Amino acid sequence: MTDARCRAVQNANFPITSHAMTQPSEQSAFRPTPQDKPMPLAEARARIVDAITPITDIEQVPLPAALHRVLAEQVTAGVDVPGADNSSMDGYGYRAADAEQDGATLHVVGESLAGHPFVGRLGAGECVRIMTGAVVPEGVDTVVMQENTRAEDEQVVIEKRPAPGSNIRLAGEDLKAGATVLAAGHYLRPADISVLASVGVSEVSVVRRPKVAFFSTGDELRPIDGPAGRSLAPGEIYDSNRYGLAALLSDLGMEGVDLGVVGDSREALRDAFAEAAAYDAVVTSGGVSVGAADFVLDVLGEQGTVDFWRVAIKPGKPLAFGTVGNARFFGLPGNPVSTAVTFIQLVRPALVRMAGGVPADPIRxxxxxxxxxxxxxxxxxxxxxxxxxxxxxxxxxxxxxxxxxxxxxxxxxxxxxxxxxxxxxxxxxxxxxxxxxxxxxxxxxxx
Structure with missing residues (x-):
């Protein structure tokens, strides 16, 4: 697919809805110079994250579609989990007072299966055969695992008795009715989907995914899906950064909007910025230094704001953060590793916050x-x-x-x-x- 067709398809797939993060930006008074001192990484990360206002648009989605989304509202349990005392083992349920020593023999009076509980109350010297997950009958306070028993007709010998109260999961042990299941801002992982299902939740309110426009800059860049048989001319390279950014955004769960390759001219960048300004964020690669063909900062200063543009890391020192229109702007350096490092260290936590989540501190x-x-x-x-x-x-x-x-x-x-x-x-x-x-x-x- 050509860049133009790709752009048309992406724009059709991701219509823009506004949120209250920014107002259209005014022209920036900031003008970068080679003498500007790079900002320490921790300060730059904190400054970027603090500048982001989370999206407030909310969507209702069925539970199976909620994976990797951010909860917009707290979820409260409407039932106890589990709903009744139940066995955590296959074995026999009895009263601990009836088996105070190993070798005790009890009379089996019935069974309790998951979904088919035993009806009645146990008397002295009695027990029930019980399966994992089955409701514990009235009168039972202990379950012995099957491997520690020996069945003899309608009796069972407890060869190795457990401690009183063993192998019983109490009602509400996991969650009590009325308790908070998950808080607003929680990022939903597979285990969270199971927890929500356990309290009968069929749909949840989630924050709309950020829509992030991205493009590469550079006259030397060529797409990998260009005309068949066309070879690279001297000085040309394949546009690897754009595909890398698309993968990083997808891995993060964002809606990426590919705006293609933008040439090294102020006019082309002005057009690209005007298109990208309606999205929640825009991420670019290349053109953020002060070289002869680096116009990103100039055009950003004309059409938006530049908060800062240098970070004291290697690789990745030239990085522009600002605003263009409705979008937060991240201008990443053009070297591929620098693009990846700055995205991971600075863009990713900002997008997590924009999505309504809480950026985790890096584990080291x-x-x-x-x-x-x-x-x-x-x-x-x-x-x-x-x-x-x-x-x-x-x-x-x-x-x-x-x-x-x-x-x-x-x-x-x-x-x-x-x-x-x-x-x-x-x-x-x-x-x-x-x-x-x-x-x-x-x-x-x-x-």
Whole structure:
């Protein structure tokens, strides 16, 4: 599909509905210069997240469609879970007072199955055969697992008695009627869908997904789905960033709107910004430095606002954050690894907040590095690496090429080694902070 057709399809699929995050932006007084001091990452992240107002548009969706959505309203239990005392084992239910020693023999007077409870009350010396999940009959206070018994006609011998009260799940043990099941702002995972179903919820109120426009900038970029047989001309490259951004947005659960490739001219950028300004957010790659063909900041300053544009990280120092029209603007650097790192560290938590969720703080732990690490003090470094076992212990191994244009370094990695701004070279064997790629990015709301 060509870029033009892709844009038309995406726009048709994702109609715009407004929310109260921003008003159309006024022209910015900010003008970037090469002398602007980069902002520390923690400050930049906090500043961006604090500037985002969550979307307030609400949708009702059936429970099966609620996976990976953010709850807009608190859900309260209408029933106890479980609804009655029930057995957690297959075995026999009895009164503990009737089996005070191993080897006690009880008379089996019936059975209780899940969905088919025993009717009646147990008398002295009696027991019932009971299955997992079955209602505990009146008079039963203990269940012995089947493996610790021996059946003899209509009697059962308890060869190894459990502690009194064992193997019974009490009514309301999981949730009491009237209790909060999940709070507003909770990101729904598979287990949450099961919990909601357990209290009889068939549909939920969720926050509308953010609609995020994205495009790449650069005259050198060519789509991977261009004319058959066309080869790259000298100086041309395939537009990998746009496909990477689409995947990152999809993985986050956002509605991505592909605006294609925009050339290196103020006129083309003005048109692209005008189109993107109606969405909730816009993410671009490339053109955010101060080179001869870098016009993103200039046009953003004309049509919107620029809050800041440099972050003290490597890779990814040139990053523009601001507003254009109704949209929060994220201008990412053009080198592929820089695009990915800045999206993960700065754009992703902002979009989580925009979606009504709570951005989780990055989880980091300490491991020894298997190789020497080269670093100059000044910027926080994100080195691509793999978690490995080295000499019988967990360790972290940097990949062999750390260039910001080498996306293969991200593809071969499963974590970052994060070196603080003031850090210098690190010898092999030293303990370093590690941030795994696989971790939660949706924190828990206050409940």
């Amino acid at each position: 732990f300490a491991l020894p590095t298997t190789a020497d690490l080269r670093k100059n003090p000044g910027r926080e470094n994100f080195l691509r690496a793999r978690l490995v076992t080295h000499a019988g212990r967990a360790a972290v191994e940097p990949v062999d090429h750390q260039g910001s244009g080498v996306m293969r370094s991200m593809s071969r990695s499963d974590c970052f080694i994060v070196l603080p701004a003031e850090q210098s070279d690190v010898p092999a064997g030293e303990i370093v902070p590690v941030e795994p790629f696989a971790q939660t990015i949706w924190g828990q709301p206050d409940e």
